[in-house]
Amino acid sequence: MRKPVIAGNWKMFKTVGEAHDFWNTASSATIDASKVDAVICAPFLQLPALVEAAKGSSIHIGAQNMHQEKEGAFTGEISGDMLKDLGVTHVVIGHSERRQYFNETDETVNLKTKAALDLGLTPIVCVGESLEQREAGETESVVSKQVAEAFEGLTESEVEKTVVAYEPIWAIGTGKTATADDANQVCQAIRETILDLHGEEAASATRILYGGSVKPANIKELLGKDDIDGALVGGASLEADSFLQLVEAAQ
């Protein structure tokens, strides 16, 4: 039985004050941590305040990226060690916006995933196809290759600790959602890739999320599918009320 994950991705939104406003509403929610992992992945600057506010609550705090090296001359970067030291527990790796605008590759995704796991951080590894790739019938091959390369060299138990987020690029922030059946089919293909490369236990334990215009109106149908174990959510995670409705639907 895989515990669902509802992970909010705030992207480059919210000041510290706005994060506090979110928290004022979110902190009063009753979340059953035995039934759902609720995570907010915030901009780096908001992390110290959120980690502090989240102490004793059932919401985990995550980052949206990290550098693969422990430290060094990498101006403007943040290491996993720095996140760990702060009390952050999750980190999004290889979001399509980072692949598209910041030269993230399957190789850096692999290095970052390994570095996060070494530190005990839970990586949320994003994969997904472009509209052109979908229209060319390449969705499953593209996504399977991304998963295989992200997980290259990982042990079975490391794979199990990783969360995969399947996010078709054409569905992110566009209001277009893959149908629940289409999303499930790709999540199933991801699970089969994990099965082929890392074995039965890793395949059945790894949580695979769907992301792309998820909102309270469509979460139930997505969660009803066998291979969808939760959601990575952008826009609908910015308001505490809608984020909590998504968490509620998963528990």
Ligand code: PEP
């Ligand atoms: C995302 O940011 O990963 C995402 C899926 O965004 P949205 O939910 O807004 O499509």
